[in-house]
Amino acid sequence: MHELPVTESILKIVLQHAPAESVSKIVRIFLEVGELSDLEDEWIQHYFDYLSKGTRAEKAELVIQRIPITFQCDACANRFEIKREALQDLQCPECGSTVCKLVAGKGYYVKNMEVI
Amino acid sequence: MAKIRLIEVKEEIQADNRAKAEALRSRLAANKTFLLNLMSSPGAGKTTLILRTIEALRDDLQMSVIEADIDSMVDAEKIATTGIMAVQLRTGGFCHLDASMVEKGLEGLDLASLDLVIIENVGNLVCPAEFDTGAIKNAMILSVPEGDDKPLKYPLMFTVCDVLLINKIDYLGLSDFNVAALRQRANTLNPRITIFEVSSKTGQGIAEWTRWLKRQVDEFRSG
Numbered sequence: 001m002h003e004l005p006v007t008e009s010i011l012k013i014v015l016q017h018a019p020a021e022s023v024s025k026i027v028r029i030f031l032e033v034g035e036l037s038d039l040e041d042e043w044i045q046h047y048f049d050y051l052s053k054g055t056r057a058e059k060a061e062l063v064i065q066r067i068p069i070t071f072q073c074d075a076c077a078n079r080f081e082i083k084r085e086a087l088q089d090l091q092c093p094e095c096g097s098t099v100c101k102l103v104a105g106k107g108y109y110v111k112n113m114e115v116i
Numbered sequence: 117m118a119k120i121r122l123i124e125v126k127e128e129i130q131a132d133n134r135a136k137a138e139a140l141r142s143r144l145a146a147n148k149t150f151l152l153n154l155m156s157s158p159g160a161g162k163t164t165l166i167l168r169t170i171e172a173l174r175d176d177l178q179m180s181v182i183e184a185d186i187d188s189m190v191d192a193e194k195i196a197t198t199g200i201m202a203v204q205l206r207t208g209g210f211c212h213l214d215a216s217m218v219e220k221g222l223e224g225l226d227l228a229s230l231d232l233v234i235i236e237n238v239g240n241l242v243c244p245a246e247f248d249t250g251a252i253k254n255a256m257i258l259s260v261p262e263g264d265d266k267p268l269k270y271p272l273m274f275t276v277c278d279v280l281l282i283n284k285i286d287y288l289g290l291s292d293f294n295v296a297a298l299r300q301r302a303n304t305l306n307p308r309i310t311i312f313e314v315s316s317k318t319g320q321g322i323a324e325w326t327r328w329l330k331r332q333v334d335e336f337r338s339g
Contacts, residue, residue, distance in 0.1 A: 002210075002211055002212055002242075002243040002246055002247070004210075005210070005214065006129055006130075006246075009129045009130065009132060009133075010129055012132075013125065013127050013129065014125065017123055017125045017127075018123065023123075024118070025118075027120055031129075036271060036272045036275065037246060037272065038242050038243075038246075038272065074307070084271065087268075087271050087304070087305060088267070088268060088301055088304060090304045090305070098304060098307075099307045100307070101307075102275050102305075102306075106272065106275070107128060107129075107130060108128070108129045108130065109126065109127065109128050109129060110125040110126075110127050110129060111125060111126060112122055112123060112124050112125050112126070113122070113123050113125060114120045114121070114122055114123075115120070115121060115122075115123055116118040116119070116120055116121075
C-alpha cells in the first residue's frame with residue numbers, strides 16, 4: 001500500500017532533475033531499494049504509469065536494483081552481507097559475534113535516469 | 117533518433133519525509149515534548165496499552181494521544197473517556213503515518229504544555245516501519261496470539277523499534293508461543309531493542325513498561 005506515496009516521491013524527484021528546457025522525455029529510471037523494504041516492484045511501476053501520465057516521465061521504465069542487507073559486527077567491525085531468509089542465523093562470519101548493527105539494506109533511492 | 121543520455125540523481129526517495137521528521141524532532145525538543153510512535157498489527161492491543169499507560173502516568177505527565185485510523189473514530193473516543201485529549205487522524209486509506217500527517221495531528225495540541233504524546237499508528241507491521249514519523253522513540257507491540265515467528269516475516273519493523281512489548285502474556289498458557297525464541301529473534305535483528313512482557317488485561321508488567329517510558333521522557337526533557 002505504501003507504494004503510492006513512494007511512487008509520488010519518485011516522480012517528483014525525477015521531474016526536478018529533468019528540466020523541461022533540456023529534457024523532452026525520461027526513458028528509464030534506475031532505483032535502488034533495500035532488501036529489507038517490502039516494496040513490490042510491479043506495483044511501483046503500475047502507480048508510476050498512472051501518476052506520470054501527461055508528464056515528461058510518461059511511459060518511463062523503472063529498473064529496480066536491490067541493495068543487499070549489510071551488517072557491521074560490533075566486536076571486530078567486519079562488514080558482511082546477509083540474505084533476508086538467513087537473518088535469524090545472523091552471526092559475524094569473521095569472529096562469530098551475534099551483536100551486529102544494520103548498516104545497509106533499508107530505504108530507497110533514485111540512482112540515475114536515461115533521458116532524451 | 118534522439119540520443120539517450122544519463123543524468124545522475126542520487127537522491128533518497130524519502131528525503132522529503134526525513135527532513136520533515138527532523139524538523140518535527142527539533143520542534144519537540146524545543147517544547148520538551150516526548151513523542152512515542154506505537155506500532156503493531158490490528159488487534160495486538162495498542163489502544164488498551166495506551167489506556168493502561170495513561171492510567172499509570174497521568175499524575176506525573178501531561179499527555180495526549182494521536183489516533184490514526186484508516187476511517188473510524190472508535191479509538192479516539194475510547195481515549196477521550198479518560199479525559200485525556202485525543203486527536204483522530206483519518207488516513208483515508210493510507211496504511212501508515214508519515215511526518216506531515218503527524219504534524220497535522222499535532223496542530224490541534226498545545227505542545228508547550230505537553231510532556232508526552234503517543235501516536236497510535238495504523239495497525240500494520242509492514243508500511244509504518246518504512247516512514248519516519250518524527251517520533252523520539254519507536255515502540256511496537258507483538259501479542260502472544262500472533263505467534264513468535266513475526267520477526268522472520270516482518271524483519272524491518274523489529275529493526276526500527278527501540279522497544280518491543282510482548283502483550284497478552286495472560287494467553288501464554290493457552291498457546292505454544294515461545295517467549296525465549298521471540299526474544300532471541302528480536303535481539304538478533306536489533307541487539308539494542310528493549311523488551312517488556314505485559315498484559316494490558318491483567319496489568320502484569322505494565323509498571324515496568326511505564327517506569328521505563330517515564331525515565332525516557334524525563335531524560336529527554338532534561339537533556
